[in-house]
Amino acid sequence: MFFTTYLGRELRRRMHQAIFVALGLALGVGLVVTVAAASAGVTKAEAGVLAALYGVGTDVTVTGPALPARTPAAPGNGTSIQAGPAGYEICRDGRCESAAGHSVQLLDPQYSPAPSADVAAVARLREVSAAAGGLLLSDTAVTFPPSSGQAGGAAPPSAGFFSVDGADTGHLALGPFSAARIISGHSFTAADAGADVAVVDSGYAASHGLTAGSAITIGTVRFTIIGIVAQPQSGGSPPDVYIPLAAAQELQLADGSAGTGNVNMIYVTAASAAGIPTVSKELSKLLPHTTVTTAATLASQVTGSVAGAAELASDLGRWLAVLVLIAAVAVACLLTMAAVTRRAAEFGTLKALGWRTCRIIAQVLGESVATGIAGAAAGVGLGFAGAAIITTLAPTLSATVPGPSAAFAQAAGQVAPPAPGSTAPHLVAVPLHPSITAGVIVLAVILAVAGGLLAGAFGSWRIARLRPAGALSRVA
Amino acid sequence: MYQLTGVTKRYRKGHRTIPAVTAVDLTIGDGEWLAIQGRTGHGKTTLLNLLGGLDRPTEGTVELAGTDLGALPETQLTHLRAQSIGFIFQTFNLIPTLTAAENVEAALIPLGSGQPERRVRVAAALHAVGLADRAAHLPIELSGGQQQRVAIARALVKDPTVVLADEPAGNLDEDTRDDIIVLLERLWRERRLTLVLVTHDTAIARRAQRVAVMTDGHLTTGQDSPNP
Numbered sequence: 001m002f003f004t005t006y007l008g009r010e011l012r013r014r015m016h017q018a019i020f021v022a023l024g025l026a027l028g029v030g031l032v033v034t035v036a037a038a039s040a041g042v043t044k045a046e047a048g049v050l051a052a053l054y055g056v057g058t059d060v061t062v063t064g065p066a067l068p069a070r071t072p073a074a075p076g077n078g079t080s081i082q083a084g085p086a087g088y089e090i091c092r093d094g095r096c097e098s099a100a101g102h103s104v105q106l107l108d109p110q111y112s113p114a115p116s117a118d119v120a121a122v123a124r125l126r127e128v129s130a131a132a133g134g135l136l137l138s139d140t141a142v143t144f145p146p147s148s149g150q151a152g153g154a155a156p157p158s159a160g161f162f163s164v165d166g167a168d169t170g171h172l173a174l175g176p177f178s179a180a181r182i183i184s185g186h187s188f189t190a191a192d193a194g195a196d197v198a199v200v201d202s203g204y205a206a207s208h209g210l211t212a213g214s215a216i217t218i219g220t221v222r223f224t225i226i227g228i229v230a231q232p233q234s235g236g237s238p239p240d241v242y243i244p245l246a247a248a249q250e251l252q253l254a255d256g257s258a259g260t261g262n263v264n265m266i267y268v269t270a271a272s273a274a275g276i277p278t279v280s281k282e283l284s285k286l287l288p289h290t291t292v293t294t295a296a297t298l299a300s301q302v303t304g305s306v307a308g309a310a311e312l313a314s315d316l317g318r319w320l321a322v323l324v325l326i327a328a329v330a331v332a333c334l335l336t337m338a339a340v341t342r343r344a345a346e347f348g349t350l351k352a353l354g355w356r357t358c359r360i361i362a363q364v365l366g367e368s369v370a371t372g373i374a375g376a377a378a379g380v381g382l383g384f385a386g387a388a389i390i391t392t393l394a395p396t397l398s399a400t401v402p403g404p405s406a407a408f409a410q411a412a413g414q415v416a417p418p419a420p421g422s423t424a425p426h427l428v429a430v431p432l433h434p435s436i437t438a439g440v441i442v443l444a445v446i447l448a449v450a451g452g453l454l455a456g457a458f459g460s461w462r463i464a465r466l467r468p469a470g471a472l473s474r475v476a
Numbered sequence: 477m478y479q480l481t482g483v484t485k486r487y488r489k490g491h492r493t494i495p496a497v498t499a500v501d502l503t504i505g506d507g508e509w510l511a512i513q514g515r516t517g518h519g520k521t522t523l524l525n526l527l528g529g530l531d532r533p534t535e536g537t538v539e540l541a542g543t544d545l546g547a548l549p550e551t552q553l554t555h556l557r558a559q560s561i562g563f564i565f566q567t568f569n570l571i572p573t574l575t576a577a578e579n580v581e582a583a584l585i586p587l588g589s590g591q592p593e594r595r596v597r598v599a600a601a602l603h604a605v606g607l608a609d610r611a612a613h614l615p616i617e618l619s620g621g622q623q624q625r626v627a628i629a630r631a632l633v634k635d636p637t638v639v640l641a642d643e644p645a646g647n648l649d650e651d652t653r654d655d656i657i658v659l660l661e662r663l664w665r666e667r668r669l670t671l672v673l674v675t676h677d678t679a680i681a682r683r684a685q686r687v688a689v690m691t692d693g694h695l696t697t698g699q700d701s702p703n704p
């Protein structure tokens with residue numbers, strides 16, 4: 001009671017100084033909180049971009065080499081488009097006919113195939129907690145106008161494109177489907193493992209008038225749409241259509257083959273974040289002709305202002321916050337030491353009354369800690385205000401994400417201009433939402449209180465060195 | 477009560493050594509009132525600090541009730557001051573942010589007594605100096621004489637055996653000075669304190685049982701001391 005009374009009265013006596021010190025600490029702490037919130041927001045934005053690319057629960061992806069430009073199928077195999085003297089021809093299993101007035105749907109894998117047994121081998125690796133295969137395909141529909149091949153310059157053919165992800169319905173937490181949110185209909189169930197059902201991305205569904213219950217043709221197979229999903233806003237280029245992996249493996253590809261028993265993507269979850277580099281190395285050893293990609297390597301491919309913002313937050317922002325906090329603590333230390341010097345006679349009197357040095361030090365430390373706590377509270381408030389300002393005023397960030405494989409791009413572009421979104425890496429808007437976590441608030445409080453304690457420690461050092469007689473003589 | 481033998485205190489100032497007290501031999505009996513007189517800068521306050529354990533002698537011994545103060549560790553010295561020695565300063569030395577009652581209570585904090593007991597003793601101490609109605613006032617709201625009364629209450633609240641007063645009336649006008657000295661004298665008699673009072677005022681010194689004179693750090697006692 002006497003302790004708090006004395007403490008409160010002293011702080012009130014030196015109100016201006018206490019407010020000045022608290023504000024200094026608040027500014028430093030507020031900057032730390034704001035920078036941490038902005039950094040967390042940028043990390044979340046980046047993670048959202050990456051999650052849409054490879055899924056939320058995926059730590060590592062394995063892909064085969066991108067396919068070379070699709071050469072026309074060997075005679076007698078598959079479907080191809082060939083240019084002849086009389087115009088384009090569509091050849092199916094060796095029989096060719098004029099393409100004029102006809103449409104053809106070509107289904108091609110985006111990456112080289114690998115046997116499903118590789119997925120099981122990956123799952124058995126140490127430090128791997130889960131592995132799932134996927135089959136990424138591209139469906140291109142080319143339509144030739146009736147006047148195609150006629151003299152006088154016929155209209156060019158038009159091409160429509162959509163991407164297809166054959167997802168393992170037993171491991172939906174891995175891969176691009178993991179980030180999807182059902183907004184209509186329902187998701188895959190275990191019973192859908194080999195069924196001709198599809199879940200469609202909301203953007204593709206809206207632009208093509210598709211709903212749950214309608215149908216979509218992939219290759220030559222008709223799939224029933226059971227659900228519509230939305231991917232995170234900050235997503236890269238998620239697939240347009242998801243079908244069960246087994247169904248994807250049964251589809252006939254443009255070259256006449258089927259993907260039976262094959263995958264061309266392996267999604268891997270590591271047992272721990274620290275184990276990701278080890279998993280990455282082991283995968284490279286196990287599957288030497290593949291490309292092993294982690295979130296870190298993928299993040300390095302994501303460019304744009306989101307990457308710049310991440311650098312700004314982690315470098316300049318962090319150092320600025322640290323510098324301001326150091327300056328605030330230094331000022332607090334100097335002011336506390338000056339106050340102790342001014343109060344030397346008071347402390348000398350207390351020593352004469354029989355107060356132990358540690359008791360006097362506790363009083364001064366209490367005053368400093370109280371100032372630190374006030375600074376922490378104000379700093380957290382400033383941090384929230386800073387985060388709100390960033391949310392309101394900061395421009396939407398952008399990220400340039402890698403596009404689909406070049407092989408697919410070439411295949412789609414053989415007879416028509418490249419389908420939208422099928423070639424170059426593309427830009428996505430990434431909204432920035434700074435987030436303040438409980439951990440950041442606790443850190444802020446600890447920093448401010450530690451700053452107050454440090455200032456009090458400097459003052460305490462002076463008190464410990466005070467000789468009572470010398471201190472009392474300052475009054476005389 | 478006190479036995480000083482060959483007590484010398486020297487201060488270092490840069491390369492110079494300044495003697496403040498030189499070869500003092502002094503005995504102060506229990507319940508005695510000793511006045512130490514002398515001009516400013518002749519070592520009176522230094523001697524008082526040595527008696528109160530606020531400083532340690534360079535040479536010699538200062539014994540209080542048989543205990544060599546110079547040999548005690550700091551914590552024990554602090555404890556001794558808390559229990560047995562009351563101080564009264566020329567400039568009152570009240571803590572400006574605490575009320576009169578809280579200033580008096582500050583002397584009881586080191587003794588570890590509970591708040592109810594402290595409250596009772598503080599009230600009694602302020603009553604003894606005639607300031608029971610000023611308990612809630614801050615020092616800035618009190619006159620000089622009232623502040624010194626609070627300081628006296630603070631010195632006496634712990635029932636010390638020794639009171640050391642350094643120019644207790646030095647900052648007061650003549651009438652107030654007399655009031656304070658009369659109060660001190662009354663309390664000395666009632667409580668059978670050992671009182672050592674430093675003053676440059678001959679009139680005040682004459683009220684004591686014995687007068688010692690400090691001249692250039694040397695102490696002479698009784699009839700042998702020249703008037704300052």
